[in-house]
Amino acid sequence: MTKKKPFHLAKCLAVLTGALLLNSGLAAERKTENLILITLDGLRHQELFGGLDLEVLKATTKDGKPGGTKTHNRFWADTPIARREKLMPFFWREWMQQHGSVAGNPQKGSSVRLANRLLFSYPGYSEILTGQARDDLITSNDKVLNPNPTVLEFLRRKLGLPQQQVAAFASWDVIGVAVQHKAGAVFTNTGYEAYTHADPVIRSISRLQFEMLTPWDTVRHDEITFRLAMAHLKTHRPRVLYLSLGETDDWAHDKRYDRVLAAIARFDIFFKELWNWLQNEAQYRNKTTLMITTDHGRGDISLNWHSHNAQIKDAKNTWLAVISPDSPLRGEWTDGEPVVMDQIAATLCHFLGLDYSEQNPKAGKPIARIFGK
Ligand SMILES: [Zn+2]
Numbered sequence: 583m584t585k586k587k588p589f590h591l592a593k594c595l596a597v598l599t600g601a602l603l604l605n606s607g608l609a610a611e612r613k614t615e616n617l618i619l620i621t622l623d624g625l626r627h628q629e630l631f632g633g634l635d636l637e638v639l640k641a642t643t644k645d646g647k648p649g650g651t652k653t654h655n656r657f658w659a660d661t662p663i664a665r666r667e668k669l670m671p672f673f674w675r676e677w678m679q680q681h682g683s684v685a686g687n688p689q690k691g692s693s694v695r696l697a698n699r700l701l702f703s704y705p706g707y708s709e710i711l712t713g714q715a716r717d718d719l720i721t722s723n724d725k726v727l728n729p730n731p732t733v734l735e736f737l738r739r740k741l742g743l744p745q746q747q748v749a750a751f752a753s754w755d756v757i758g759v760a761v762q763h764k765a766g767a768v769f770t771n772t773g774y775e776a777y778t779h780a781d782p783v784i785r786s787i788s789r790l791q792f793e794m795l796t797p798w799d800t801v802r803h804d805e806i807t808f809r810l811a812m813a814h815l816k817t818h819r820p821r822v823l824y825l826s827l828g829e830t831d832d833w834a835h836d837k838r839y840d841r842v843l844a845a846i847a848r849f850d851i852f853f854k855e856l857w858n859w860l861q862n863e864a865q866y867r868n869k870t871t872l873m874i875t876t877d878h879g880r881g882d883i884s885l886n887w888h889s890h891n892a893q894i895k896d897a898k899n900t901w902l903a904v905i906s907p908d909s910p911l912r913g914e915w916t917d918g919e920p921v922v923m924d925q926i927a928a929t930l931c932h933f934l935g936l937d938y939s940e941q942n943p944k945a946g947k948p949i950a951r952i953f954g955k
Contacts, residue, residue: 613907614933615869617737618856619824619926621710622849623703623754624831624890625876627901629846631687631914633665634658635839641884642839653840657847662689669846672854677903682872683911683952685921686901693920694900696878697946701890701897703831706877706923707760713927713938713945725756731763733927736941737822737934738768745769746818751811752826755800761824769814772826774802777810784813796829797836804829804845808852812859819865827852834880834888871906871933873926902926908933910954918951925949 628635634657639648648654659665667674678684686694698705698715704723709715712730719729738748748768750761755773762768771777777788791806804827811825827849833841860866881887882896890897902921904911924946928938932948939945 612933612935613869614871615821616866616871617822617930617933618870618872619710619822619930620872620874621707621824621826622830622846622874622876623826623828624834624878624880625846626880626882626887627686627688627899628882628887629666629669629843630684630901631666631689632662633667633669634843635887637884638839638887641887642837651840653843657843669843670850670853672850672857673903677853677857677905678913680912682903682905683909683913683915684901684903685915686899687914688899690914691917692915694875694902695920695922696898696900697922697924699892701878701892701894703754703877704756704760707757707826709923710875710877710926711761713924713942715924716944723756725759727759727765728761728763731941732761732768733930733938733941734761734822734824735763735767736927736938737931737936740931740936741821741934743821746814747820748822749811749814749818749820750824750826751807751814752824753801753804753807753828754826757826769818769820771810771814773800777813779813779817781813784810787813796832798832801828801832804848804852812856815859837888839887868907871904871908871930873930874903874905875923875926876900904952906933906952909952911952915951921949921951922946 639653640646643651657665657668659668685692696706696709698709698718700721702723705715705720708720708728711732711734712728713733714730734748734750746769750757750768750770750772752758752772758770758772761770774791779785787806787809791802794803796803807827811823815823829845830842833845860870878890879897879899880890881894886894900923925948928945929948929952931938
């Protein structure tokens with residue numbers, strides 16, 4: 583330490599006061615008080631931006647002639663824009679026209695990419711949740727606690743929230759460990775897991791998950807996950823909610839394209855219900871930022887659309903939607919720097935004025951374009 587110099591101290595205080603005023607000015611402008619992260623497992627950019635892919639439907643229809651099938655009748659239209667609006671009318675007509683924006687359409691020169699090289703689920707979720715991907719600490723989908731602390735743990739600590747106010751609901755059981763480095767750091771209800779609630783309707787939904795099974799041992803129906811997440815939202819009013827839906831990926835692995843499209847259309851109905859509820863609640867209305875993305879892409883042709891791994895190039899390409907009172911962007915992003923999935927954790931924190939590099943200096947930085955910069 584050097585000798586005390588009162589003059590310099592006064593100068594320092596003046597600078598400090600200026601900085602505080604600037605910060606409080608920014609804080610006053612910031613509207614976000616709640617965060618909702620949603621992931622749709624392995625939902626391809628092809629379906630999000632272009633709706634039904636006719637080549638894939640042909641390849642998965644018995645005689646190769648999809649015309650007249652239920653799926654073709656429901657989702658086919660002549661242009662990609664008309665097709666995607668048939669698949670996700672609420673997402674495209676309400677959210678993207680009035681409230682948010684979406685990056686990752688290659689036809690518009692926009693790119694969202696994974697930093698990890700493995701291109702399957704746990705590495706993808708960990709990249710989203712920790713902001714760190716390049717060290718390849720996770721090399722399997724084994725159900726083990728995240729080797730790095732996550733953004734959910736950081737948010738709970740920084741905001742000083744009780745456990746139930748930072749909650750993760752997931753269809754796939756591995757998400758229960760992917761969201762936390764320390765067991766019990768955040769509230770989780772994932773895979774086939776009962777949910778305790780005073781309302782008998784919610785209790786019966788919780789019970790149904792064990793009776794109406796999916797074809798997969800570790801993934802329950804998205805409908806159950808969504809219903810339980812909504813019950814938690816209404817009861818415990820979390821500031822941070824992570825909703826992780828999974829059926830799109832599992833139906834794709836089973837080559838059931840009809841079910842993949844039906845699952846995507848169901849997400850859209852969930853989105854509408856969630857949004858209408860949020861917009862009717864003072865705690866959430868115009869104070870909630872939603873980020874929606876996926877953990878990986880998949881193959882881009884009818885031979886490999888169902889699969890994803892390090893050898894399938896297009897599995898690296900994902901997409902990211904942002905609906906926020908603090909983002910001026912609307913509709914589809916065009917051109918610009920590629921977005922990297924390891925930036926999502928820091929971006930979520932930035933919406934609340936928090937600096938995620940405090941927890942993980944190796945994580946990707948906030949996506950400046952979202953904030954109009
Ligand atoms: Zn998969």
